[in-house]
Amino acid sequence: MAEGGEKTSLLGGSRSGKFYGSSRSGQSSRGKPETAPEYENFGFRKNNDTFPQIAHNSSGDSDMAKSLPSNFGSNRPVSKEELLFNLKFAHLNSGTDWLSKIVAASGSDPDDPHICHHIKATLKDFPLTMSEKKQLSQRLKNFIETNKRPGGNEMSAYVSQGPSDLAVQGSGAKSASCLAQGSGSLLPSEVWTANITKISAYFGSYVASHFRFLRFLVMLNLLLGLVMMAFVSLPHLINGGFEDNDAHGGFFGKLSKSVFFYGAFHKRGFSREAFGITWSYNSPLAYFLTWCSVYFIALIVIVACMFLRYRRIKQMDYSRENPYSSHLLVGWDYCLTNKEGSTTRSRAISTSLKELMTDEKNRAKEKRLSRKKVVTFRVLGNLFNLGVLAASAYLIILVAQATLHFDDFASDELTDFIQQYELTLVVMAMKLIIPPVLSLLMRFEYYSPRTQVKIEIARTALFYVGSLIGFLVSTYNVAKDCRSKSENGTDPSANITMFDVSTEEPPYCCWENKVGEQILQLVFLDLIAHIFIRLGKTLILAISNKYFNFDRFGKPNFDVSRLNLDLLYGQCLVWLGVYFMPLLPLLVAVNQVIIFYLTYCISLTCLEPPPKVFRASRSGTFDLFVLAASLFLCMMPMGVGIMQLEPSASCGLYQPDARVYDSLIDKIGGFPGWLRETVDFMSTPPFILPVTVVLVFLVLYYHAKSVSHKREAENLRDYLNYTNKVENRRMLAFDRGNKGYTGSLPQNLDGGKKEQSVENQGPSHSSTSNVWLD
Amino acid sequence: MGNKVTTFTDSQLEAYQDCTFFTRQDILRVFERFRELAPDLVPYDMTSDEGSQIKIPLETLEEMPELKENPFRRRICEVFSDDGNGDMSFDHFLDMFSVFSEAAPRDIKSSYAFRIYDYDRDNHLGKLDLEKTLVALTQASLTPEEVEFVVNKVLEETDLDDDGMLSFVEFEHVISRAPEFINTFHIRI
Numbered sequence: 010m011a012e013g014g015e016k017t018s019l020l021g022g023s024r025s026g027k028f029y030g031s032s033r034s035g036q037s038s039r040g041k042p043e044t045a046p047e048y049e050n051f052g053f054r055k056n057n058d059t060f061p062q063i064a065h066n067s068s069g070d071s072d073m074a075k076s077l078p079s080n081f082g083s084n085r086p087v088s089k090e091e092l093l094f095n096l097k098f099a100h101l102n103s104g105t106d107w108l109s110k111i112v113a114a115s116g117s118d119p120d121d122p123h124i125c126h127h128i129k130a131t132l133k134d135f136p137l138t139m140s141e142k143k144q145l146s147q148r149l150k151n152f153i154e155t156n157k158r159p160g161g162n163e164m165s166a167y168v169s170q171g172p173s174d175l176a177v178q179g180s181g182a183k184s185a186s187c188l189a190q191g192s193g194s195l196l197p198s199e200v201w202t203a204n205i206t207k208i209s210a211y212f213g214s215y216v217a218s219h220f221r222f223l224r225f226l227v228m229l230n231l232l233l234g235l236v237m238m239a240f241v242s243l244p245h246l247i248n249g250g251f252e253d254n255d256a257h258g259g260f261f262g263k264l265s266k267s268v269f270f271y272g273a274f275h276k277r278g279f280s281r282e283a284f285g286i287t288w289s290y291n292s293p294l295a296y297f298l299t300w301c302s303v304y305f306i307a308l309i310v311i312v313a314c315m316f317l318r319y320r321r322i323k324q325m326d327y328s329r330e331n332p333y334s335s336h337l338l339v340g341w342d343y344c345l346t347n348k349e350g351s352t353t354r355s356r357a358i359s360t361s362l363k364e365l366m367t368d369e370k371n372r373a374k375e376k377r378l379s380r381k382k383v384v385t386f387r388v389l390g391n392l393f394n395l396g397v398l399a400a401s402a403y404l405i406i407l408v409a410q411a412t413l414h415f416d417d418f419a420s421d422e423l424t425d426f427i428q429q430y431e432l433t434l435v436v437m438a439m440k441l442i443i444p445p446v447l448s449l450l451m452r453f454e455y456y457s458p459r460t461q462v463k464i465e466i467a468r469t470a471l472f473y474v475g476s477l478i479g480f481l482v483s484t485y486n487v488a489k490d491c492r493s494k495s496e497n498g499t500d501p502s503a504n505i506t507m508f509d510v511s512t513e514e515p516p517y518c519c520w521e522n523k524v525g526e527q528i529l530q531l532v533f534l535d536l537i538a539h540i541f542i543r544l545g546k547t548l549i550l551a552i553s554n555k556y557f558n559f560d561r562f563g564k565p566n567f568d569v570s571r572l573n574l575d576l577l578y579g580q581c582l583v584w585l586g587v588y589f590m591p592l593l594p595l596l597v598a599v600n601q602v603i604i605f606y607l608t609y610c611i612s613l614t615c616l617e618p619p620p621k622v623f624r625a626s627r628s629g630t631f632d633l634f635v636l637a638a639s640l641f642l643c644m645m646p647m648g649v650g651i652m653q654l655e656p657s658a659s660c661g662l663y664q665p666d667a668r669v670y671d672s673l674i675d676k677i678g679g680f681p682g683w684l685r686e687t688v689d690f691m692s693t694p695p696f697i698l699p700v701t702v703v704l705v706f707l708v709l710y711y712h713a714k715s716v717s718h719k720r721e722a723e724n725l726r727d728y729l730n731y732t733n734k735v736e737n738r739r740m741l742a743f744d745r746g747n748k749g750y751t752g753s754l755p756q757n758l759d760g761g762k763k764e765q766s767v768e769n770q771g772p773s774h775s776s777t778s779n780v781w782l783d
Numbered sequence: 784m785g786n787k788v789t790t791f792t793d794s795q796l797e798a799y800q801d802c803t804f805f806t807r808q809d810i811l812r813v814f815e816r817f818r819e820l821a822p823d824l825v826p827y828d829m830t831s832d833e834g835s836q837i838k839i840p841l842e843t844l845e846e847m848p849e850l851k852e853n854p855f856r857r858r859i860c861e862v863f864s865d866d867g868n869g870d871m872s873f874d875h876f877l878d879m880f881s882v883f884s885e886a887a888p889r890d891i892k893s894s895y896a897f898r899i900y901d902y903d904r905d906n907h908l909g910k911l912d913l914e915k916t917l918v919a920l921t922q923a924s925l926t927p928e929e930v931e932f933v934v935n936k937v938l939e940e941t942d943l944d945d946d947g948m949l950s951f952v953e954f955e956h957v958i959s960r961a962p963e964f965i966n967t968f969h970i971r972i
Contacts, residue, residue, distance in 0.1 A: 101906050136894040139874035142802040333936040339961040343970050351852035359921035737943040
């Protein structure tokens with residue numbers, strides 16, 4: 010079993026573990042290990058030969074290392090396993106006469122002299138010097154020749170053995186780092202790998218995780234955009250061309266008429282003649298279904314990514330348990346042969362070590378306050394947050410409604426300009442001002458640092474989503490007013506007859522387009538604000554630091570959680586706006602690419618790694634979780650809107666008199682009767698309530714299960730560590746006499762004073778360790 | 784192959800094949816690289832045991848593209864050379880790249896890795912050895928306090944018999960749990 014092998018790996022692999030056991034049992038008069046005289050003599054024959062000292066030895070305090078097992082003399086019959094075991098540590102015992110050992114070993118078991126052949130065949134596996142190997146190979150060959158057995162068949166098995174078993178293990182494993190060194194692959198998920206590696210070497214894995222998140226979002230948006238394009242825009246393009254002449258230009262001029270926006274799509278499906286068959290394409294259904302599937306695809310991708318990432322993190326266990334030693338001893342990649350690669354690698358190692366160290370220091374700091382005070386503060390804080398959220402939503406709606414009653418005290422252009430932009434400007438301003446204020450106030454709630462980051466992210470995300478939904482609702486309210494105008498011919502608020510119902514056509518009123526335009530405005534404003542603020546802030550800080558040594562505001566650095574939240578904001582815009590603008594995901598993907606390169610260049614030129622490193626979650630899945638949650642939250646108002654709101658009359662795919670969902674169901678042509686009844690039943694309360702209750706119980710059950718599993722895993726891990734340490738200490742305690750651990754059997758040493766003193770310690774150690782076991 | 788000069792006799796090549804993980808072509812290819820480093824020192828004809836006698840000095844070896852950017856290049860050459868001074872003959876050169884090749888098993892790689900990191904050659908990785916390794920690894924970008932902290936942490940994690948140094952078995956214990964070691968301890972020639 011692997012575990013057992015690992016435990017005894019102390020003595021160098023399971024081979025030697027077996028050997029240790031066998032030799033112990035093979036010796037007589039062993040007696041109990043606790044008593045000192047028995048300890049000194051495990052029943053091995055004493056022998057006073059000592060070997061020549063190891064040649065390279067400059068430090069004076071390691072006399073132990075020089076003395077080799079003294080009774081490894083040429084007279085003692087050596088078992089095969091012991092010989093192989095000692096060959097494995099040949100570099101610690103240099104100068105031994107291996108040939109005689111081998112001869113002795115083969116002599117000890119006359120029925121099975123294959124030890125010579127075996128060693129000759131696997132000579133390269135032992136750490137001997139080249140001259141030793143060549144010499145040994147020659148002498149073994151001669152020895153075999155001279156002692157050929159009459160049978161001759163046994164030798165053939167060993168003569169040409171090819172690569173040893175262990176070598177197969179080595180050759181099979183391709184050096185991944187060597188292969189990956191020069192390749193810039195074009196796989197979608199591998200784009201920008203070189204850049205991200207560089208970032209992670211300079212700034213650590215936490216900052217690199219932001220870039221990975223950005224790359225994930227770009228890929229997701231591209232995927233969604235392609236799906237939308239394939240099923241919605243392309244058929245329309247093929248059929249009707251880029252613009253729709255029925256539609257009127259809106260805020261974006263000609264672009265509003267185009268296929269970018271919802272309004273351009275025809276009311277009905279269309280059909281074409283090709284190859285003698287009429288192909289018909291049901292546009293409304295296609296639009297609706299594609300839109301639904303966009304949400305599902307996004308959800309599935311995010312959840313799958315979370316799952317995979319979580320699993321991958323759980324698998325690399327050892328390097329998390331012993332991070333320092335893995336970095337130090339296994340950290341360097343010998344494949345790296347170019348300067349850039351090696352600088353990056355050493356930076357990466359030093360940054361991860363620094364990350365580990367700051368993590369440790371931070372974990373030690375914890376503020377402790379009285380419980381009551383903390384609880385009151387936290388309750389107050391949460392209430393305050395909710396209050397701020399409600400107030401900002403109200404403010405948005407207020408501002409939106411105010412546009413209706415706008416009197417002209419300024420010039421018309423200015424009025425127009427402000428009218429067009431004010432809502433988006435208000436939303437933008439709120440996004441920039443309020444979250445930092447909230448996070449400042451969070452200081453008073455005294456959460457532990459890791460929880461604080463999580464809660465901050467969650468609250469800000471909630472605020473963003475809330476403000477965006479408020480924005481959407483208010484825009485809709487504004488936009489749908491034109492419908493009442495178009496129906497009555499009068500403007501209810503201003504009491505003016507807009508037009509003559511009988512003679513003119515109703516004015517063009519397409520609320521979907523208006524909402525879509527507002528969202529697009531917001532997307533552009535967001536991008537521009539992002540660029541300017543990021544550039545401005547870092548430039549000012551960098552210049553003031555470099556040239557004026559003005560350190561008051563700190564050095565410019567990364568605030569990874571804030572950056573991730575900005576990305577989240579952009580993504581929420583996509584989810585809210587994809588109904589109104591089919592190609593919005595592609596546009597936002599382009600935005601995100603721009604932001605990637607901007608952040609990358611800025612960070613490499615003038616930023617420094619963040620001073621304190623608090624990861625929200627060790628596996629980086631918290632960001633994805635927040636993303637999925639905001640997807641849900643955005644789906645809800647959109648779903649409600651589709652079900653409840655009236656589509657526009659003058660544009661788009663659906664009839665104004667019915668809701669979109671109902672009209673689609675009718676269009677499908679009717680399900681079979683029983684199916685329709687079932688679907689109807691599923692939307693009634695007697696069905697939904699029990700289902701909800703059952704789901705809630707399932708969630709609680711699995712949560713409880715996972716908590717208990719986690720606790721059990723912790724216990725098992727602790728126990729495993731404990732038994733490992735106890736076992737190893739016990740074995741090492743027996744070797745106290747052989748301080749210069751050469752990997753050989755615990756044996757008696759006739760040596761200098763130092764060895765004596767250590768030996769005297771030995772028995773007591775062994776006795777105490779035995780006490781542990783009893 | 785049509786060369787007028789044979790580089791190695793057949794028995795020499797066979798011995799090399801027995802003692803390293805290289806095939807015939809690999810050995811000849813490695814010899815070409817060896818010769819390129821010092822064409823005036825190394826003759827074409829190595830049949831009379833020049834393989835163990837003619838040595839290329841350490842400074843020339845350190846300029847090799849495979850070793851140039853390696854912070855442990857000096858230790859590598861010292862470990863594989865005869866008397867620890869770093870000048871390598873072809874035998875040592877071949878041995879070195881054989882250990883670093885893909886076919887070498889983990890045991891032999893770990894025993895040589897241990898020797899490379901053992902700066903004072905006492906067969907133990909003491910505090911000084913670990914400090915020197917760390918400084919070489921991070922190209923001196925950590926402060927002395929950080930170096931001390933990391934070394935203490937490493938000893939805490941791996942030193943099972945509490946003697947303040949890592950013996951070879953403790954080192955192997957760490958290596959055996961790191962599956963990527965066999966990929967990273969690899970130099971392609």
